[in-house]
Amino acid sequence: MTSSVSLPPQLAELVDEFAEVGPRDRLQLLLELSQELPALPERYTDAADSMEQVPECQSPLFLAVEVEPEADRRVHLFFSAPPEAPTTRGFASILRTGLEGEPAADVLAVPDDFYVALGLAQAVSPLRLRGMAAMLARIKNKVRTATAA
Amino acid sequence: MALPNDPDPKLAAYAHPERLVTTTWLAEHLGDPGLVVVESDEDVLLYDVGHIPGAVKVDWHTELNDPVTRDYVDGAGFAQLCGERGITRDSTIVFYGDRNNWWATYALWVFSLFGHPDVRILDGGRAKWVAEGREMTTEAPKPEQADYPVVERDDATIRAFKDDVLAHLGGPLVDVRSPGEYSGELLHMPDYPQEGAVRGGHIPGAANVPWARAAADDATFKARPELEAIYQQEQGLAPSDDVVAYCRIGERSSHTWFVLTHLLGFETVRNYDGSWTEWGNAVRVPIVQGTERGSA
Numbered sequence: 137m138t139s140s141v142s143l144p145p146q147l148a149e150l151v152d153e154f155a156e157v158g159p160r161d162r163l164q165l166l167l168e169l170s171q172e173l174p175a176l177p178e179r180y181t182d183a184a185d186s187m188e189q190v191p192e193c194q195s196p197l198f199l200a201v202e203v204e205p206e207a208d209r210r211v212h213l214f215f216s217a218p219p220e221a222p223t224t225r226g227f228a229s230i231l232r233t234g235l236e237g238e239p240a241a242d243v244l245a246v247p248d249d250f251y252v253a254l255g256l257a258q259a260v261s262p263l264r265l266r267g268m269a270a271m272l273a274r275i276k277n278k279v280r281t282a283t284a285a
Numbered sequence: 286m287a288l289p290n291d292p293d294p295k296l297a298a299y300a301h302p303e304r305l306v307t308t309t310w311l312a313e314h315l316g317d318p319g320l321v322v323v324e325s326d327e328d329v330l331l332y333d334v335g336h337i338p339g340a341v342k343v344d345w346h347t348e349l350n351d352p353v354t355r356d357y358v359d360g361a362g363f364a365q366l367c368g369e370r371g372i373t374r375d376s377t378i379v380f381y382g383d384r385n386n387w388w389a390t391y392a393l394w395v396f397s398l399f400g401h402p403d404v405r406i407l408d409g410g411r412a413k414w415v416a417e418g419r420e421m422t423t424e425a426p427k428p429e430q431a432d433y434p435v436v437e438r439d440d441a442t443i444r445a446f447k448d449d450v451l452a453h454l455g456g457p458l459v460d461v462r463s464p465g466e467y468s469g470e471l472l473h474m475p476d477y478p479q480e481g482a483v484r485g486g487h488i489p490g491a492a493n494v495p496w497a498r499a500a501a502d503d504a505t506f507k508a509r510p511e512l513e514a515i516y517q518q519e520q521g522l523a524p525s526d527d528v529v530a531y532c533r534i535g536e537r538s539s540h541t542w543f544v545l546t547h548l549l550g551f552e553t554v555r556n557y558d559g560s561w562t563e564w565g566n567a568v569r570v571p572i573v574q575g576t577e578r579g580s581a
Contacts (some may be wrong), residue, residue: 138436163329163330163333164333165331166330167330167334170330205294219334220328220331220383220411220412221328221331222328222330222331222333222334223329223330223331224328226330258347259329259347260329260346261329261344261346261347261350262345263346264346
């Protein structure tokens with residue numbers, strides 16, 4: 137799969153899973169992933185009260201990124217989104233499952249348009265899907281900041 | 286057969302009380318023949334997490350829009366959408382959804398383009414139903430295929446296009462976006478550039494009345510006197526005015542369109558669904574920046 141070549145293994149596996157099923161089942165898969173998004177560890181639960189609220193239109197999302205100090209700078213991701221925002225939770229869960237524990241360089245190497253390969257455009261609409269791109273962009277920004285320091 | 290109206294006294298004060306139902310009324314009438322409950326959300330998965338028993342889902346992005354042209358489905362597409370959900374031309378439809386019923390009012394507005402006679406909003410939407418601990422289910426309904434006639438859309442009465450708005454300049458315009466979007470400070474929501482525009486600001490002469498001013502904390506509509514105080518006393522609009530409302534993509538302005546048309550009884554209100562994502566990208570249309578209304 138050429139589309140998966142530069143993806144971390146877990147993310148590549150998810151992309152393949154989505155690609156294998158039909159549009160209706162992709163939505164179901166996204167729903168299941170949204171239910172699997174782990175709760176925030178205690179050290180972030182207070183912070184989540186002040187979740188980055190995107191005013192007016194989109195659901196609030198809390199995102200924290202930790203980068204290990206060791207050589208390959210492994211990345212740890214923490215998300216929180218309210219239960220009434222399952223799509224946002226689903227997108228977060230894809231990124232959490234796909235990127236958790238990967239070296240910073242590999243996270244930064246994920247193509248910005250990797251989500252196209254998920255084949256969700258038809259089921260979710262391309263407009264909504266770009267929320268996923270925005271989420272990945274935020275993660276990369278935080279990883280860049282952490283590794284530059 | 287249309288269902289009876291909700292006799293609730295708060296609703297009775299509105300110009301068209303038959304366009305709203307309370308959660309209590311809906312709970313009593315669930316399952317009545319002739320009633321179809323439609324959930325319409327911003328979040329495409331929310332319905333699947335749990336919905337009002339028997340409710341069907343209509344998704345704005347993927348179902349009410351034409352997949353290619355930036356427009357709504359046509360008469361045949363609409364007939365198919367309704368038929369699959371067991372909706373006939375005589376059905377009483379109650380819409381509800383997330384986000385203060387933005388998408389529910391949007392869906393109601395689109396159904397109104399096709400002239401569906403009996404359309405109503407669940408006051409308070411999904412949030413109020415859930416907050417009251419009312420029944421939800423993940424069980425998908427299996428509506429019997431219904432025969433819905435092919436009715437062509439009426440795009441003239443409650444819908445405005447860019448050229449209509451250009452011709453309307455100088456007339457009453459309501460921009461229901463946030464103050465930052467109105468002044469031009471914000472081109473789009475942070476991190477969500479997909480709904481952006483290359484120019485910021487507002488249509489000359491537009492009053493800024495953010496949609497949320499019409500909503501109470503529990504996502505219900507404010508009572509009629511409070512709405513009159515905002516739109517009539519403060520903004521000086523009159524029910525006989527020819528009003529155009531817009532936002533960024535037309536969903537929040539559907540909320541205001543519903544308030545003006547059905548709750549306050551304005552006779553001529555059009556929703557400009559192209560909204561700022563069209564106006565703010567169009568070549569050579571006049572734009573005003575800052576907090577003043579300006580003029581064309």
